[in-house]
Amino acid sequence: MMDATAEKVIEISQLQKSFGDLEVLKSVDLTVRKGEVVCVIGPSGSGKSTLLRCVNLLESPSGGSVTVGGTDLTDPDIDIDAARTRIGMVFQSFNLFAHLSVRDNLTIAQRRVLKRSKAEANKVAEQTLEKVGLGEKIEAMPSQLSGGQQQRVAIARALAMNPEVMLFDEPTSALDPELVGEVLSVMRQLADEGMTMLVVTHEMAFARDVADQVVFMAEGYVVESGPPSQVVVAPTEERTKQFLRRVL
Numbered sequence: 279m280m281d282a283t284a285e286k287v288i289e290i291s292q293l294q295k296s297f298g299d300l301e302v303l304k305s306v307d308l309t310v311r312k313g314e315v316v317c318v319i320g321p322s323g324s325g326k327s328t329l330l331r332c333v334n335l336l337e338s339p340s341g342g343s344v345t346v347g348g349t350d351l352t353d354p355d356i357d358i359d360a361a362r363t364r365i366g367m368v369f370q371s372f373n374l375f376a377h378l379s380v381r382d383n384l385t386i387a388q389r390r391v392l393k394r395s396k397a398e399a400n401k402v403a404e405q406t407l408e409k410v411g412l413g414e415k416i417e418a419m420p421s422q423l424s425g426g427q428q429q430r431v432a433i434a435r436a437l438a439m440n441p442e443v444m445l446f447d448e449p450t451s452a453l454d455p456e457l458v459g460e461v462l463s464v465m466r467q468l469a470d471e472g473m474t475m476l477v478v479t480h481e482m483a484f485a486r487d488v489a490d491q492v493v494f495m496a497e498g499y500v501v502e503s504g505p506p507s508q509v510v511v512a513p514t515e516e517r518t519k520q521f522l523r524r525v526l
């Protein structure tokens with residue numbers, strides 16, 4: 279829940295990102311405090327994925343700064359692998375290892391990156407799968423699961439690493455409509471448990487009901503941000519109103 283004095287888990291300041299001549303992020307400021315859910319909304323191509331990718335070090339910023347858990351990711355001397363383990367990421371396209379069982383999907387990074395013992399990694403895998411309602415699927419292969427189940431496994435895989443913050447990039451956009459609810463309900467549960475989350479989504483009901491802050495982005499800028507009662511329900515900027523008319 280929103281607590282204006284809680285520590286800043288993510289602090290993005292004047293973030294810029296260009297690909298050649300294309301300026302995708304022009305100057306983005308955004309703060310996510312511990313226990314907060316921040317939803318980023320905005321038209322396709324506005325730079326939402328690029329923003330998340332800069333937070334997860336999949337892209338390097340062209341300017342400005344990104345600080346996660348007190349570590350400035352733009353400092354060339356940081357331990358990138360250590361910084362990455364603090365951040366869980368869930369993508370639109372699930373990105374499970376297709377040739378590995380659910381169990382191995384959940385244990386491989388725990389073993390290799392966190393150096394957990396096999397027994398410990400298995401215990402955490404079982405616990406996190408239970409949490410997303412898929413305890414009985416531990417021996418399944420990803421291809422045997424529905425899209426909604428695969429995405430819940432992807433969430434469990436990220437949680438098994440005990441991240442300080444979870445990033446979601448349109449986690450339900452690739453799902454058949456009847457499977458969206460089960461993924462959103464796992465995300466709501468995580469939010470209720472106090473997980474710090476930065477979520478790019480087109481699910482306006484989720485943003486309205488779960489987010490502490492909603493950030494509307496367009497053309498590489500934050501156009502409007504604030505509580506959902508303001509940004510989703512009573513936006514002041516014309517561009518936000520236009521966008522909401524199209525998606526609601």
Ligand code: ADP
Pocket residue numbers: 297300302320321322323324325326327328329
């Ligand atoms: P969104 O997630 O809001 O739809 P993106 O961050 O994916 O937006 O993309 C914003 C813009 O950046 C788009 O015009 C896209 O084509 C461009 N872009 C994203 N990644 C790259 C890249 N690696 N190289 C070149 N252009 C890119």
Ligand code: MG
Pocket residue numbers: 326327328447448
């Ligand atoms: Mg995107």
